[in-house]
Amino acid sequence: MLNIPRPNIGKVSVLVAILAWLALLFVDITRIFETVNRLEPNMAPQVSYVLEILFFITVYLFYNYSINKNEDLDFLDLIWRGASTGLLATSVTLIINFFYQMLGEGRLASDPLLRNFFYHINFAMISLFLISCSLLWKHLILYQKSKRVVQQWQAFEILMLISMFFIFFNENNLDYSFLFGFVFLTFFSASLSVNLKWIPYLTFKEKWKSILFFVIILVCTSFLFFELLSYSGTNLTFVNLTDNLFLMGLFAFVFIYSLFSFLVTLFNLPTSSVFEQKLVEAINFQRLSQSIKPGQDETQVLDILIDSSMSAAYADAGWLELLDSEDNKVIIQERFINEEVREELYALISNTKPFSEFNWKASDNDSRKYQGKIPHNIFKSALMMPLVVNTKTIGRLFLVKEVKDGFNKEMINIINTFVGQACISVENYRLLNEAIKNERYKEELKIAQRVQRSLLPTELHHDEYFEISGFSEAADEVGGDYYETKEISSNLFAIIIGDVSGKGTSAAFNMSQMKGIFHSLVQLNPSPREFLAKANIALSQCLERNHFITTAYYLVDTKNKKIRYSRAGHCPTLFYDASLESCEYMSLDGLGLGMVRNALYENYIHEAEFGFENGDVLLLYTDGIIEAKNESGVEFGYERLKKTLNDLHQFSAMEIQKKILENIYGFVGQNSMPDDDFSLLVIKFNL
Amino acid sequence: MMLKIEKNIENDHSVLSLIGEIDASNSVELDEVILEMVQGGVCNILVDCSMLEYISSAGLGVFMSYLEEFQEKQITLVIFGLKEKVFQVFNILGLDQLIKIRDTKQDALDEIL
Numbered sequence: 001m002l003n004i005p006r007p008n009i010g011k012v013s014v015l016v017a018i019l020a021w022l023a024l025l026f027v028d029i030t031r032i033f034e035t036v037n038r039l040e041p042n043m044a045p046q047v048s049y050v051l052e053i054l055f056f057i058t059v060y061l062f063y064n065y066s067i068n069k070n071e072d073l074d075f076l077d078l079i080w081r082g083a084s085t086g087l088l089a090t091s092v093t094l095i096i097n098f099f100y101q102m103l104g105e106g107r108l109a110s111d112p113l114l115r116n117f118f119y120h121i122n123f124a125m126i127s128l129f130l131i132s133c134s135l136l137w138k139h140l141i142l143y144q145k146s147k148r149v150v151q152q153w154q155a156f157e158i159l160m161l162i163s164m165f166f167i168f169f170n171e172n173n174l175d176y177s178f179l180f181g182f183v184f185l186t187f188f189s190a191s192l193s194v195n196l197k198w199i200p201y202l203t204f205k206e207k208w209k210s211i212l213f214f215v216i217i218l219v220c221t222s223f224l225f226f227e228l229l230s231y232s233g234t235n236l237t238f239v240n241l242t243d244n245l246f247l248m249g250l251f252a253f254v255f256i257y258s259l260f261s262f263l264v265t266l267f268n269l270p271t272s273s274v275f276e277q278k279l280v281e282a283i284n285f286q287r288l289s290q291s292i293k294p295g296q297d298e299t300q301v302l303d304i305l306i307d308s309s310m311s312a313a314y315a316d317a318g319w320l321e322l323l324d325s326e327d328n329k330v331i332i333q334e335r336f337i338n339e340e341v342r343e344e345l346y347a348l349i350s351n352t353k354p355f356s357e358f359n360w361k362a363s364d365n366d367s368r369k370y371q372g373k374i375p376h377n378i379f380k381s382a383l384m385m386p387l388v389v390n391t392k393t394i395g396r397l398f399l400v401k402e403v404k405d406g407f408n409k410e411m412i413n414i415i416n417t418f419v420g421q422a423c424i425s426v427e428n429y430r431l432l433n434e435a436i437k438n439e440r441y442k443e444e445l446k447i448a449q450r451v452q453r454s455l456l457p458t459e460l461h462h463d464e465y466f467e468i469s470g471f472s473e474a475a476d477e478v479g480g481d482y483y484e485t486k487e488i489s490s491n492l493f494a495i496i497i498g499d500v501s502g503k504g505t506s507a508a509f510n511m512s513q514m515k516g517i518f519h520s521l522v523q524l525n526p527s528p529r530e531f532l533a534k535a536n537i538a539l540s541q542c543l544e545r546n547h548f549i550t551t552a553y554y555l556v557d558t559k560n561k562k563i564r565y566s567r568a569g570h571c572p573t574l575f576y577d578a579s580l581e582s583c584e585y586m587s588l589d590g591l592g593l594g595m596v597r598n599a600l601y602e603n604y605i606h607e608a609e610f611g612f613e614n615g616d617v618l619l620l621y622t623d624g625i626i627e628a629k630n631e632s633g634v635e636f637g638y639e640r641l642k643k644t645l646n647d648l649h650q651f652s653a654m655e656i657q658k659k660i661l662e663n664i665y666g667f668v669g670q671n672s673m674p675d676d677d678f679s680l681l682v683i684k685f686n687l
Numbered sequence: 688m689m690l691k692i693e694k695n696i697e698n699d700h701s702v703l704s705l706i707g708e709i710d711a712s713n714s715v716e717l718d719e720v721i722l723e724m725v726q727g728g729v730c731n732i733l734v735d736c737s738m739l740e741y742i743s744s745a746g747l748g749v750f751m752s753y754l755e756e757f758q759e760k761q762i763t764l765v766i767f768g769l770k771e772k773v774f775q776v777f778n779i780l781g782l783d784q785l786i787k788i789r790d791t792k793q794d795a796l797d798e799i800l
Contacts, residue, residue, distance in 0.1 A: 501744035502711050546718070546752035548744070550780060569780040591781030595751050604784055623744070635772075676743070 009065045017058035024051040024241075025120045032112055046168065052241055053164045059127060063135045075198050076206050076213075078140065082133045082254075083213040086220030089125035093227050096122065119231060123241050126224050130250040133217065134160075137257045141195040149195055156188055156253075163245040170245070178245060185249035186256070193253075193260040204272045207265050214262035221255045277312070281414055284308030288421040298426050299332060305422040306333045306397065312418065313411040315399040316379065317341075322387075322395035323360075337400075345382075345400060348374055355384050358396070365393045366423075369416060371407050374400070381406040385419050389427045445477040445505075452478045452508050455515055461485040461493055465558035465687050467653035468495075471661060472679035479677035480507025481622045482514050482551075486522045491559035494522050497681055498551035499570065499622040501592075506547070507677070513542055514549055528553045528566035529607040532593065536568070540597035548594040552620065556683075563618070564609045568593045571623050574642060576649045578615030583642045583649075586610070616685045617649050617656065624678025631669050640667070653684040692720050700731035700799055702792075706738040709746030718749045725753065730762060731799040735792065737768030742776055754785055763787070767795035 027047050033039075067073070073081075096118045103109040141153060163181060170178055202210060228242045287304050302320055310318050317337035324330050334342060349355045355370050362368070366388035374382045379400040387395040397419060401407070452474075460468040462485070472481050480500030488494055498514050500507040517535050526534060531553045539549060550569040557563070565573070569592030572585040591604035612618070621641070628636040644663050648656045657680055668674075690713040693704040701724055709717060724732060750764075757764055767789040769777065777783045789795040 499744070501748045504711075546714075546745075546748035548748060548751060548780075550744075569782075571779060589781065589784070591784060592751075595754075595781065595785065597755075604781060 010062060010069070013058045013062040013065065017055055017062060020051050020055040020058060021120070021124050024048060024055060025117065027051060028120065028241075029113055029116055032116055036112060048241070049167050052167075052244070055124075056127060056131065056164055056246060059131050060135070063132045067135055067139065073139075075140065075143075075202060076209055078136045079210050079213040079217075082129075082136045083216040083220075085129045085132050086217050086224075089129040090220045090223055092125045093122055093224065120241075122227070122231075126228065126242070127247065129220070129224070130247065130254055133254040133258075134250055137254065140198050140261070141192055141257075143195075143198040152192060156192055159185065159188060160246060160249060163249050166245040181245050182248050182252070185245070186252040189249070189253035189256045190260075193257040196261060196264050199261070199265050199268055200272070200275050202265070202272070203276055204269070207269055207272055211262060211265050211269075214258050214265070217258045218255065218262060221251065221258065225251050225255075281308065281312055284311075285418065285421060288418060288425060290425070298429055301422050301425045301429075302333055305418055306335060309397060309399060309415045309418050310335055312414045313383065313399055313407055314401070315383075315406075316402045318397070318399040320387075320395060320397055323393075341378075345374070345376060345379060346398075348376055349382055349384065349398065355382070358384065358386070360393050362393070363391060366391075366420070369412055371412065373404060376400075378402060380404040383407045383412065383415070385415060387419060387423050387426075389423050389430065394423075394426070448505065448508065449474075449477045452512070455512055456482070457484050460681075461487040462683075463487075463491065463493075463558055465491075465561070466556070466683050466685045468681065468683045469653040469657040470679070470681045471657055472677070473674060474503070474508075474677045475624070475674045476504045478505055478508035479503060480511045481624070481677040481679040482511045483620065483679055483681050484515065484518055486518075488522065488525050488555075491557060492525075493556040493558070495554040495556060495620070495681070495683070496551060497570065497620040497622065497679065498549055499624075499677070499679075501546075501548050501550075503677055506544075510543060510547060510549060513539065514551070527607060528555060528564055529602070529605050532566050532568045532590075532605050533602045536593045536597070536601045539594045543594040548592040550592045550623075552590075554618075554620075561613065561685075562609055562611050564607060566590065566605055566607045568605065569595070571621060571626060574619040574621070574645055575610070576617035576619070576645055578613060578617075578649070583646050585638065585642070612685045614685060614687055615649070617645060617653075618683040618685075619645055619656075619660075620681040620683070622677065622679045624674065624676035625664060625680060627676055628664050628668050628678065629675065630667050636664055636667055653682045656684065657682040690716060692716060694720060694724070700733055700796075701729050702733045702735055704735040704738065708741040709739070709749075710741070710743040711745035714743070714745040714749050717746060718752075721749065721753055725756060725760065725762065732762060732764045733792065733795050733799070734764065734766045735768055736766055736770070736773060739770065739773055742773055744780075747776065747780060747782055750786060751782065763799050765789055765795040765798045767792055 031048075067078075067081075070077075099118075100109055108114060138153060142149060163185065166178075166181060199207075228247075232240065232243055284304060284307075288301060288308065302322070306318055306320050309315070315335075318333075318335045319331055319337060319342055320333040321329050322332050331342070337345075352372065352374055354372055358368075358370060359365075365386040368386060370384040372382065373380060379402055381401050381404055383397075383399045383406075385397045386393050387397060397415075399407070399415070456472055457470070460470055462468045468485065470483055472479070472483065474481070480503055482496070482498040482500070484496050486494040496518050498511070500510040500514065514535075517538050520538075521531055521534055532551070535551070543549070548569070550571070552565060552567045552570040552573060554563055554565040565588075567573075567588045567590035569590055572587055574583055574585055576583045586608070588608050589604070589606050591601065595601075596604065619641075625641060626636060626638060630636075641660075644660055645656070648659050651659065660680060660682070664678075689707040690709055691704075691706040693706065695702045695704070703720065703724075705717070721732075750766075753764070756762075765787045766777075768791065769788060774783070774788065777786070777788060787795075787798055789798060
């Protein structure tokens with residue numbers, strides 16, 4: 001049946017407060033009854049005092065609990081709570097007064113018991129009002145508290161606690177000790193009352209409201225105070241509860257703090273718009289500095305930029321001009337201005353000093369601001385600020401005002417900060433996008449690399465008369481070197497090596513075209529000269545104007561032990577002749593593919609034939625091998641290559657290839673990266 | 688890679704001095720200079736390569752790409768003062784068959800008379 005909740009300070013303290021008050025009422029009324037009936041009073045006044053203190057403390061606990069429970073109350077709510085309690089206490093007092101007015105001079109009007117009953121109600125209401133107000137003021141005082149203020153408040157609370165017990169010592173006499181205590185508490189209250197840090201945070205409207213509430217509280221406090229004084233004046237026989245240092249001290253505290261707050265709020269009214277403005281600027285600044293989230297774009301930041309700049313400068317109109325990716329000027333934000341007026345103003349500003357001095361290419365635009373008069377019939381002054389991202393001027397902010405010299409130093413400074421912050425946000429956003437894009441390009445390049453690797457043959461055609469071994473490495477992810485073999489018929493092999501001009505992606509594309517041409521033409525079994533002539537015709541259609549391909553085409557006839565070949569501007573072939581035990585470069589005129597893009601090309605191409613014997617070595621390579629540089633900038637060169645092959649001729653093709661590479665790497669050194677693509681094809685003849 | 692291009696107009700011809708190295712990254716500069724000269728209506732171009740240390744295939748591609756246009760507009764291009772190593776590059780590619788290459792400036796001047 002009876003549901004006992006967990007001990008709840010709020011409810012328990014209310015209950016105890018009510019009981020204490022009832023007990024107090026009972027004790028006092030009993031005492032008066034005894035006095036009136038001339039009975040021997042057996043109730044010491046100390047009992048009343050103890051109950052009174054109990055009442056104060058429980059009311060304090062209740063309000064402390066109830067205010068802390070509503071942590072999120074704002075200042076205005078707090079003040080209104082105080083004002084409403086004050087109004088309630090005042091109304092109760094007024095009703096009681098009115099009631100006595102109605103009674104007139106009747107017997108009931110002078111009845112001490114009834115009067116005492118109302119006196120106790122009055123006392124309770126005043127105590128509630130004062131204690132609640134003090135606790136509300138505590139919240140205001142401790143706003144943005146420092147350690148010193150907290151200690152000061154704690155000292156005040158202790159003083160108030162002591163003042164409750166002062167009554168035992170003083171026995172309700174308004175003597176000097178009472179006066180001393182009262183003056184002391186008053187000064188202490190005044191020193192606490194300078195803590196008014198909450199006031200600037202009120203908006204203009206809130207300040208008006210709080211002023212109204214403080215007036216209510218001040219009126220109620222004064223009224224209740226004089227009401228209590230009138231009680232002290234009467235000669236009705238009862239224990240005086242209200243000539244109490246605690247209550248008087250609270251009166252002083254509540255009144256002084258309200259008065260200070262009222263005055264400070266009043267004097268803060270004219271400047272509150274400035275504080276509000278600064279607060280808005282701070283918030284805008286924070287919004288600008290938040291990086292743009294993925295999915296949003298720059299316009300959002302620029303939107304905030306123009307709005308905050310306009311409000312900071314109280315500008316009447318404004319717009320933002322931005323360069324798009326093709327460097328065309330576009331207007332992306334317009335405020336309080338139509339296109340016609342804006343164009344008119346734009347032309348006007350562009351032709352007026354100092355605005356006409358603006359230069360899109362200037363490197364120090366980020367530190368420049370342009371402001372001045374403009375000869376327009378509505379707008380009299382203008383401000384122009386360049387937006388600079390990563391040393392490049394990306395746009396301009398324009399603000400105009402209807403008054404002359406409308407932009408002061410403070411406004412320009414804050415707008416400059418806004419512009420700077422917006423530019424940083426835009427820059428971050430662009431860098432992020434670029435990073436994402438680069439990441440994607442890297443992925444694409446990796447794919448290209450894989451594809452290109454697959455264009456180079458993994459197995460090279462040959463028969464028992466020769467071994468062949470090839471190697472290729474690109475300077476970048478992809479390269480333009482190419483080699484391949486094809487068995488045209490038994491004992492007849494086609495071998496090609498090529499080098500596309502330039503390097504990187506464009507070279508790689510051309511290299512894949514070369515591969516296509518090789519596979520098409522080789523089926524027709526052309527002579528080397530024919531092959532190059534036809535390849536030139538095909539490539540002339542698709543190579544860029546300033547690109548060419550060098551290549552050499554070999555037909556190896558293992559039956560007759562003869563090689564026929566033609567050279568299209570490719571590096572001369574190195575041939576080791578086992579019978580002579582020496583290496584020679586074979587010279588043969590030729591011209592790179594794509595260098596002459598007509599029928600005349602054929603005239604530049606020649607064909608030669610030579611025989612091979614067991615132990616001969618043919619070395620095909622690209623210019624990357626010759627031009628490989630060591631740390632001091634010396635090229636590997638033709639002579640070094642020749643000597644290397646001379647030393648290695650006795651090894652197998654695979655070994656020769658590996659050792660030549662080792663030699664080149666050894667020459668270049670560990671720290672150098674290859675400058676160019678380089679490839680190597682070693683053919684060693686056996687039998 | 689550093690490349691410096693100097694352009695001098697002497698009487699009826701322009702002398703282009705190439706100083707340093709030409710590779711894929713700066714061949715565009717050479718292209719721009721030659722394009723400017725061609726559009727400016729120059730008749731004879733002498734290219735002084737005595738200070739040219741290296742030319743990559745991309746650089747050679749620039750010369751190559753103008754050959755047809757030179758022929759159409761009857762512009763004579765003569766390269767002189769090539770270092771042995773750089774000449775070898777022209778030679779291997781066969782470009783020496785398409786462009787007049789002379790040893791000295793005087794030889795080159797004789798060519799355009």
